[in-house]
Each structure stands twice: as structure tokens, then as C-alpha cells.
Amino acid sequence: MSGICAIIDFGGRTVDVADVDVMASAAPYRSRDARGTWTGAGAALTHLATVATPEAAREHQPIVDAATGSVLIADARIDNRAELVSALGITPRTAAPTDAELILAACATWGRRAAARLVGDFAFVLWDPRRRHLYAARDSMGMRPLFYRLHGRRLWIASEVAQILAAPGVTAALNEPFLMAHLLGAFDEPSWTAYEGISRLDAGCALEVDEASVGAGASPFRTWHVDPGRTVRYRDEREYAEGFREVFSEAVRCRLRSSGQVGLLLSGGLDSGAVASVAGQLLRDGHTDAARFGTYSWAFEDLVEVDERAVSDLIVAHYALASTSIEADALSPLCRYPGGGPTIDDPFAGPYEPLLAHAYARAAADGTRVMLAGNRGDLMVGEGIWDSFGLLLAGRSRDFVRDVRFERDRRGVSALAAARRLVLPPLRSEFGALRPFSALRAAHRRLRPARESPLPPWVRRDAVARAGLAEGRSNTERTPALRGAARRARYRAIFSGMQMAMLLSNERLAARAGFEFADPWSDRRVAEFVLSVPQWAVQRVGEPKRLAREAMRGVMPAEALRAAGKVSPEPLLRRAFTERGTHAVDDLLTGSIAAHMGLVDEGALRAHFTEIREGGP
Incomplete structure (x- = not known):
């Protein structure tokens, strides 16, 4: 993943370029290939480049609009490129425009409505030094992060909270309501972060600040929402599967656009299996320019009940995909303690963090530039949502x-x-x-x-x-x-706070490994299609993920399609907490910050884990 960071002073005070350099240096892994900075009166903007697409290799950010003087920094992969080129009337003289150039042109043409016209994964900041006006936006599915702090007349904005915390003069206390919500598993306040005064820009939202409005504080506004009036109805139910297959295949194809190897975390489930099968078909039929494609699957020799290669290997063999097995028996949660775990940005750390980090390190060594996953598949077409x-x-x-x-x-x-x-x-x-x-x-x-x-x-x-x-x-x-x-329940599942936290955690892990994280199931067009069809066409009682399964007939090998399913991680988690990770748990429960802040009863929490060790729920 690339990254961005900026300091804007709406009072016109000088911004020391060294300050934004410190912010950039707090996330050095985001500038694997280049770093560029623009400075002007009361502003400094830095772009950290990790090249993932052929077009990005030609980018030199920040880029400046010759007509308006506006400056753009963007961490982006734009998928509706042809549509934008046509709508904007761009006639490439030599090479196709880069994604950043498309964003800059869109903002010049459509202003604050520009973000809604962009399809893909993005976070960007546009600064107009003449009007002293800032416009920043995130993609509708929340795949690229953006955080900000507005204090007085100065704004700090960046891809990571750590970058803002690193900026000279920034102090931030822990945000008690956020931490308590995290302990309760309540992730549904999208602007909250672990620090008071630092906010997360929500998915599908934008932020505008200028000299006139800065005194009133930052007020993000929504740029995209699913259209409540859009409905898709077919006479023949088979057409829903055909429509989904078309949209999903395009989502996969767009994410195969890479300047290096594209990897995929492949399990035995339908979600990543569908990505692998569609990618295999596109590669076989010559419908993608991806140079190399390889899958990565976890290998459990001891915990054979969580090993899913019996299914994933069927897809690998059918499409002759390159495949790497990652030895995973030693990679249980807390295995890297006191290393690994949460970063300074966020206390969230998923149970698969050690496995992901190990797989990502191997993929990075193989030259991977984009890593695909099937994270949002369950929420998009599964879960216990019936109609x-x-x-x-x-x-x-x-x-x-x-x-x-x-x-x-x-x-x-x-x-x-x-x-x-x-x-x-x-x-x-x-x-x-x-x-x-x-x-x-x-x-x-x-x-x-x-x-x-x-x-x-x-x-x-x-x-x-x-x-x-x-x-x-x-x-x-x-x-x-x-x-x-059912339609409302599906929307809430797709955009759940827990899912957003998991996606941001995966994004940070991928960035630290030096490549881009992408999920075809997190394509806006896929979400729009699923939310526009009758929900009884998505799945039925006793027929989970019916829409996706029907769409994958003839694409995923028949035997793999029949066998694909969710494997419970409980054996892995239980082993971590009852055997291998007991000393780490004891250490974490002794003198914790949460207990010091009065958020938890340390004795009751210790008793809870003792019950788990002894075979309790």
C-alpha cells in the first residue's frame, strides 16, 4: 500500500517540511518505491509510493493541476478507468492516464461530487492553495484508510494514526469510550479512534475544510450510499447468477492489474475459492494482463481439522495455478508475543494475525505487489440472513x-x-x-x-x-x-464496524509487508448488485450462499464447489488460550492499561480465562 500525509495551517502559519517528513517516516514501509513532497504557504503534502499497478510506476506525486494550482496526493487504484476517461473527455496523447491523474481531473470537473464518481479503492487529499481549501475522501467500501486531527486552525491528515501521533506538537490522550466499545465488540462509531482528537474518515465520506469553516470544526459528509430505489428483477432466477458472475468477474479482473505478482490467500471456503477460480479462468482465457499469479494456503499437519487444502488444491490443480503451502501449526494467536499484536494505531488484532504476517512475508519475498483475499464474502452473500x-x-x-x-x-x-x-x-x-x-x-x-x-x-x-x-x-x-x-440486514452486515476494523487491520499488515491488499468481494459494484436483487435470490434457508454457488457453476471445479465451506477456527484458538499462549495471557492480564483505566475487573477477567483453560465456554 502507498500512503499519504499532510499538514495544513488555515491560519497561514508556516508548516515546517521537517514535520511532515517525521509523519512520513512513521510509516516507512509505505514508501517502498518513492517519496515526494510539495510545500507552499501554510501547507506541506507528502506522498509515499509503493507501486502496485503499471500506471502507478509512471506517477510522480504530489501532482499539481496546471490550471488551478491544486495539489493532489492519493493512495488509490481506480477501477472504472474507461468510464472516467470517456466522461471527462480525456484523449491520451501517449500513455493512458494514471489513477492520480484521473482523480485530479474528476475533482476539477465535478468538485465535491467527484468521489461518488470513482469506483475502486482510494483515499486522497486535494489542496487548493489559492482558495486555501481542502477536500479529502475515502472509497465507499472503506478499503483505504484516512485519519485526521483538527486542532485550532491546523489540520493533520494521514493514512495511519501513528503518522499523526508522530507529528511534532501533537499530543493525544487515550479515548476511553472507544476502548470500552472495543472491549465490548461494538465497532459502530466510524469516526472514533483510540485517541481523543484524532478521527477516522468513514467509508464513502469526504471532508471539506477552508479558512471560513475551520473554526466550526471538521464536518465530514457522505459522498456515496447505495441507491434505495435501484432494483434488479429477472423472470428467470438463473439470470441473477449470470448477472452476479459478470459483476464479480470484473471485480477480480480489476484487481489483477499489477506491476508484479498477484497473490491470493486461498482457503477451502467459497469466498476465496471463487476469487481463485475466476482469476484462473481469466488467466487461462487471456482476459487479464497479470504477469504472475500465485496462491498461498495454510498447512496444518497437527490440527488437520482446520486444514483446508483438500478443497483449495482442487482449484489449484484445475487451473494449474502456482501454489505455496505455509506451515501453520506453530503460528497460533499470541505465538509472537510480546511481538506482533496490535500497533500503536489500534488495539484491534485478529486471531489470524500471526498466520497472515507469515504468509505476507513469504509472498513479499516472492515479489508480490497485490495480495487478494475473500474477506467480505460471508457478509456479501452469506451470514444468517434469509428472506x-x-x-x-x-x-x-x-x-x-x-x-x-x-x-x-x-x-x-x-x-x-x-x-x-x-x-x-x-x-x-x-x-x-x-x-x-x-x-x-x-x-x-x-x-x-x-x-x-x-x-x-x-x-x-x-x-x-x-x-x-x-x-x-x-x-x-x-x-x-x-x-x-433482509435487504437492510444485508447492508448492515456488509458495512459492519467489525468488518471495517478487520479490513483496516489487514491493510496495515499488507502495507508493512510492502504490497497492496485487495478484496474483490469489497467491490462497490458487487455490493450494489447484491443489494438490488431480491434477497431470497442471494441465499435460502438450507442453501447458504446460493447466488454465489450458482454463479460459480462451470467456473469453480464441481468437486470443489460441492465441498467448499467454512471451517471453524475454534481448535486453533482454544489451543492458543489453553496450551501455547497461557503465559502470554497471564502477562497481558497483569497490570493492564484497561484495568488501570478502570475499564475491566482484572480478577474477573482472569477467572474467565481460567474457566476457558479448564474446558469452559
Whole structure:
């Protein structure tokens, strides 16, 4: 991943270029290939380049608009390049425009609406020194990070929190509400970071600041939301699979655009298996310019129940893909302690962090410039989101009866009870989504007596109250007015706070390894398609990921398609906490910052882990 950082002083005070150099040096792995800085009155902008695409090899950022003097720094891969070239009326004299040049032209033409016209993974900052106006934006799926701090009339903005913390004169205390939310697994305040005064720009949002508005503070605004009125309806259900396959194949093709090897973290699941199969087909048929493509799969010789190569090897063999097995038995969570784990940016560290870091190091040694994954596949087309109620409304009574029968047999209840389970929750959701009912429900929540919160026993309830964290916080209030309970649930899954935290963690790991992280399942066009079709076409009760499975027929080897499925990581995690990582856990639970801040009861937390070691839940 590339990176960006800048300091803007809206009071016109001089910005020392050494200060922005310090910010850049806090993330040196983002400038694997080059670093460039622009300075002007009260501003300094730096671009850190890690080249991932052929066009990026020709970029020299920051770039300046000759007509307006505006300066752009961008960490970006733009996927709708042909569409933009046509809409902007660009006639390349020699080589095709770079992604940064397309962003600069889009901003010059469409102003604050430019970000909505861009499809791909991006974060950029545009500074107009003549108007002393800043415009910054992130992509709609949240694949490239951007953080900022506005203090007085000075703004610091960067790809990583660590860069802002490194800037001379910046001090930041730990953000107690964020830390408590993190402990509770509540990741749905998109602007929060671990530090007071430093904010994250949310996915699909932009920030505008100028001399007139700086006193009022930063007020991000949304540049993109899924269109609630867009619907895709076909007479033949097979057309949904064909439509999805077309959109998904384009998402994979765009991410194969690389100046070096493209890698893929390949498991035995449908999500990464679909990426591998589509990539294999594109490579075989000559529909991509990717020079090299290779897969990386974890090999477990001891924990054979979590080894997925029996499925992934079928795809590798079918398309004759280069494949590397990563010995993983020794790579359990906490195995690198006190190394590894969270960075100064964020306390989040996924359970697969040691495995990912090891695989990324091997891929970097192989010359990988782009690493693909299937991170968002479960949320895009899976999860426990059913639309039996939608089948009923669509007049598909036979399919509805089939769902009821499956639910009856699975739950061991009567057919009537099964039907109630499938119909009543979405029916209540539909009534609750109507404006009058929504207002009534909000009033009821305010007036009803407070219920005992189901908090973990090791969390300090006074700290929860002090942080102002209400029970059941979610991103419901940011869900657009989509029709259908299942459709709204799908949107919330795709853009869940937990998913955003995982993506940013993977992005940082990939950046430290020296390459770009990309996920075809996190393509905006894929999300728009999935959210526009009937949700009963996405999956059915007893038929998980039906849409993706149908789309992959004839693309993924039949045997692999039948066998693809999710493998539980529980054996890996349990071994880490009950055997190999016990000393690390004991050390982490002794004199922790969380306990010092009064967020957790250290004794209760220690008792909880003792119960796990002894075979408890």
C-alpha cells in the first residue's frame, strides 16, 4: 500500500517540511518505491509510493493541476478507468492516464461530487492553495484508510494514526469510550479512534475544510450510499447468477492489474475459492494482463481439522495455478508475543494475525505487489440472513413452503412455529421501518425502564456508563431507507464496524509487508448488485450462499464447489488460550492499561480465562 500525509495551517502559519517528513517516516514501509513532497504557504503534502499497478510506476506525486494550482496526493487504484476517461473527455496523447491523474481531473470537473464518481479503492487529499481549501475522501467500501486531527486552525491528515501521533506538537490522550466499545465488540462509531482528537474518515465520506469553516470544526459528509430505489428483477432466477458472475468477474479482473505478482490467500471456503477460480479462468482465457499469479494456503499437519487444502488444491490443480503451502501449526494467536499484536494505531488484532504476517512475508519475498483475499464474502452473500417473507410476498409459495419445512426439521418444531420464526421478525421490522412506527419505537425506548445489560462479568459497569455506551448500539441509524428487512440486514452486515476494523487491520499488515491488499468481494459494484436483487435470490434457508454457488457453476471445479465451506477456527484458538499462549495471557492480564483505566475487573477477567483453560465456554 502507498500512503499519504499532510499538514495544513488555515491560519497561514508556516508548516515546517521537517514535520511532515517525521509523519512520513512513521510509516516507512509505505514508501517502498518513492517519496515526494510539495510545500507552499501554510501547507506541506507528502506522498509515499509503493507501486502496485503499471500506471502507478509512471506517477510522480504530489501532482499539481496546471490550471488551478491544486495539489493532489492519493493512495488509490481506480477501477472504472474507461468510464472516467470517456466522461471527462480525456484523449491520451501517449500513455493512458494514471489513477492520480484521473482523480485530479474528476475533482476539477465535478468538485465535491467527484468521489461518488470513482469506483475502486482510494483515499486522497486535494489542496487548493489559492482558495486555501481542502477536500479529502475515502472509497465507499472503506478499503483505504484516512485519519485526521483538527486542532485550532491546523489540520493533520494521514493514512495511519501513528503518522499523526508522530507529528511534532501533537499530543493525544487515550479515548476511553472507544476502548470500552472495543472491549465490548461494538465497532459502530466510524469516526472514533483510540485517541481523543484524532478521527477516522468513514467509508464513502469526504471532508471539506477552508479558512471560513475551520473554526466550526471538521464536518465530514457522505459522498456515496447505495441507491434505495435501484432494483434488479429477472423472470428467470438463473439470470441473477449470470448477472452476479459478470459483476464479480470484473471485480477480480480489476484487481489483477499489477506491476508484479498477484497473490491470493486461498482457503477451502467459497469466498476465496471463487476469487481463485475466476482469476484462473481469466488467466487461462487471456482476459487479464497479470504477469504472475500465485496462491498461498495454510498447512496444518497437527490440527488437520482446520486444514483446508483438500478443497483449495482442487482449484489449484484445475487451473494449474502456482501454489505455496505455509506451515501453520506453530503460528497460533499470541505465538509472537510480546511481538506482533496490535500497533500503536489500534488495539484491534485478529486471531489470524500471526498466520497472515507469515504468509505476507513469504509472498513479499516472492515479489508480490497485490495480495487478494475473500474477506467480505460471508457478509456479501452469506451470514444468517434469509428472506422467506420476501418469497411469500413475491408469490413463490412453493419455495416458501420448502423453507418452512427445512426450518421445521432443523429446529424440531411444528410447521406453524417454523413459519412464525421466518415471517414475524421481518414483519415487525417492516412496520418498525415506517416513519410513524419508527418514532413510536424511539419514544418507547426512551421511556421504558432500563433493563439489566448483558455485559460480560469482567467489564466495569460504571465505566460503560461513564463512556455513554447504550445497550445494543449498532449501525442501524446509518442504514439507508432500503425496502425489505433482509435487504437492510444485508447492508448492515456488509458495512459492519467489525468488518471495517478487520479490513483496516489487514491493510496495515499488507502495507508493512510492502504490497497492496485487495478484496474483490469489497467491490462497490458487487455490493450494489447484491443489494438490488431480491434477497431470497442471494441465499435460502438450507442453501447458504446460493447466488454465489450458482454463479460459480462451470467456473469453480464441481468437486470443489460441492465441498467448499467454512471451517471453524475454534481448535486453533482454544489451543492458543489453553496450551501455547497461557503465559502470554497471564502477562497481558497483569497490570493492564484497561484495568488501570478502570475499564475491566482484572480478577474477573482472569477467572474467565481460567474457566476457558479448564474446558469452559
